[in-house]
Amino acid sequence: MGFLKRARVKSPWILHYCTGGCNGCDIEILACLTPLYDVERFGMLNIGNPKHADILLITGPVNWKNRDVLKRLYDQTPDPKVVVAVGVCAATGGVFHNCVNTLGGVDKVIPVDVYVRGCAARPEAIIDGVVLALQKLEQKNSGGVAYATGTR
């Protein structure tokens, strides 16, 4: 494994985007970065620029206005990348399943690699999901996993 590939798995950078959820998962993601849970020990850093990111943490049932923003964020993130859908509403729409303006899940717009359960997802579950995403990133890094093309 080359230096770049090894460095990527040891220091994945996170982009967090909320697509219209209730904030519960968003504050738990932030809580992951703070002293009690501290995901920075895995070399992770929360950044604002999709062009620097490796892992996309997406929360919320995507709404119509956010759809294009989410698609654009995904396209701007360079390969290899992993998408983690945090929370029940990011997976299926959850409690917002019958709301008029929601699409019902991140996987309606971009391909998702890891789903994290919970409403709101607990920090432990988010860390679990991110560590799972790291394994997937390693596979993608070595060319073991093919990318889904287009949107579903």
Next chain:
Amino acid sequence: MARVTFPFGPQHPVLPEAIQLQLTCEDERVVEVLPVIGYMHRGIEKAAEANLFPNNIFLCERICGICSFIHALCYCELMEGMMDVEVPPRAKHLRVVWSELSRIHSHMLWLGLLADSFGFESLFMQCWRAREIILDTLEMTTGQRVIQSSCVIGGVRRDINEDQEPDVRRKMDAFRKEINAIYPVFAKDYTVKSRTVGKGILPKEQAWSLGTVGPTLRGSGWDYDARTLGYAVYDDLGFEPIVEDGCDSYARMMVRLHEVVQSLELVIQALDRMPKGDLAVTVKTFPEGEGLIRVEQPRGELVEYARGNGTAYLERLKIRTPTFSNIPALLVMLPGCELADVPVITMSIDPCIACTER
């Protein structure tokens, strides 16, 4: 100097949620602001008409994950008012305990994010570390960290029993030590003062005429708090609103900092006065007619209106959240400020976009 317009958001590291501010700048100075909302809209009010009315508690809680308990409390008190249900006194005290705990956790979260917005990373971490004590208490007493689901129509679902009460008090003591250490940093530190004092001025008259609520209004010298209306048991607890006259970001920060200490006292008081008795009464009727209620959220006054027709479904549920009233204040605060102050001033109204757009 030519004017440049550029977007701030919807995806921005300072904002945990999606909102866009279109900033028009001359050089480094902001001259015009246009908020673009709609990125968080889900259509909860419409969905509330399609759900059974007791199930709306869970939907209302998820309007905003930060002040979720108070959203549920507001909806339950509204339904109880419409159906003339008398809540047992123990349940009322428990509601005060949990709503004040969520107020503390929301304010600590906000204080941390404010510190983060001017780059004071270590203070951000300390605030969030102290906040974990409150979240532990909430988890211990209700079973969940941020979305508690412990309020039901007619009372509460869970109890703070005799075994748990000393633990809650011990955690409150531990938290008091933390806030006593954090307080002087916010109140006196040079870095914090240089970024907040005199920034984002909201004059007293304009604060009222723009209809701002909560700490944004109280930071501009108005003595106005929906808790003085005395819902739950606030009228028995001897509650006094906290008011600051500074009209700037620093005053709004100090209001919230003092409210953390005040909420801590309210939790202890409610625990001291907690009577024995039932947790909830059974509700067998359906909501009919109209109802309106105001409660105080961490961000300000929350208003809910409902119209029922005697069936299990509501005809209309209207929710007006505090940030909706506070966003116009940004149009007064931001023009004329430096570009680097935009995140701090935006944070100073404690924007909760998930609330605003529902």
